[in-house]
Amino acid sequence: MRVVVTPLVETRIKAFYDAAMLNHPLLSEQTVMAKKNRLISSLQILSITQGFKKAQFNRQWIANGWRELIVEDFHFAFEVAKTPDGEPVVIVRDAVHSLLYR
Amino acid sequence: MIELKVTVEDEKQTENLLQELNGREGITAKVLPKPYGIDEESQSPLAAEPASPYGVSANVDFPNQATHFFDGEKLYVTRQYYEDYIRDMAYNFAHPEEQKNEPLRTVSNEELANCITLEKLDQHLTERIHRFYHPNE
Numbered sequence: 001m002r003v004v005v006t007p008l009v010e011t012r013i014k015a016f017y018d019a020a021m022l023n024h025p026l027l028s029e030q031t032v033m034a035k036k037n038r039l040i041s042s043l044q045i046l047s048i049t050q051g052f053k054k055a056q057f058n059r060q061w062i063a064n065g066w067r068e069l070i071v072e073d074f075h076f077a078f079e080v081a082k083t084p085d086g087e088p089v090v091i092v093r094d095a096v097h098s099l100l101y102r
Numbered sequence: 103m104i105e106l107k108v109t110v111e112d113e114k115q116t117e118n119l120l121q122e123l124n125g126r127e128g129i130t131a132k133v134l135p136k137p138y139g140i141d142e143e144s145q146s147p148l149a150a151e152p153a154s155p156y157g158v159s160a161n162v163d164f165p166n167q168a169t170h171f172f173d174g175e176k177l178y179v180t181r182q183y184y185e186d187y188i189r190d191m192a193y194n195f196a197h198p199e200e201q202k203n204e205p206l207r208t209v210s211n212e213e214l215a216n217c218i219t220l221e222k223l224d225q226h227l228t229e230r231i232h233r234f235y236h237p238n239e
Contacts, residue, residue: 005217005220006217029234033228036227036231081209082208088206091214
């Protein structure tokens with residue numbers, strides 16, 4: 001199943017990396033890249049399964065019926081939908097760091 | 103550390119569950135031995151572990167980040183939530199039929215065109231990180 005992310009998700013992840021790299025100058029490029037690779041790999045898991053529970057805390061996520069994927073300290077909200085051609089697709093709708101999760 | 107044991111009878115589901123769980127930091131999942139032998143009285147199969155007739159076991163060693171979602175005022179996500187999340191996920195793997203009937207919303211081509219693939223996301227992030235550490239290139 002194809003996995004895509006919304007512009008909001010990309011913006012949120014970029015904001016996280018910008019803040020992390022600016023606020024933690026001792027982080028090496030290798031460490032940051034490794035974290036990025038783990039995030040991407042974990043999102044790829046969504047292509048093979050729907051075995052994730054519905055979101056339970058974020059009101060918007062609950063209202064939309066989105067499911068939730070937790071990767072280390074990131075929370076992702078995603079929806080399994082279908083294209084006009086009937087092809088199932090996973091759309092990652094939102095992302096937030098755990099410390100900002102509400 | 104908690105131990106999860108879930109019923110997974112289908113081989114493909116077992117494979118998917120193991121792949122999913124073992125791909126997560128701090129989790130080690132393994133397939134439990136299959137039931138062996140026959141109980142002579144009841145003629146039912148004997149489980150390798152009689153008290154735990156399950157297919158997959160996973161040991162979860164939680165990362166520290168999962169324990170401190172507290173900002174001094176509100177508790178956002180607790181360790182228990184994370185444990186429940188992993189447990190429910192394992193349950194969902196074992197009971198895929200409970201999710202099959204959920205109708206899928208149809209998204210428009212325009213909405214999809216706004217989204218990017220994981221490959222693109224990876225590329226954009228890689229470029230951004232590289233630029234940060236090598237601003238003069």
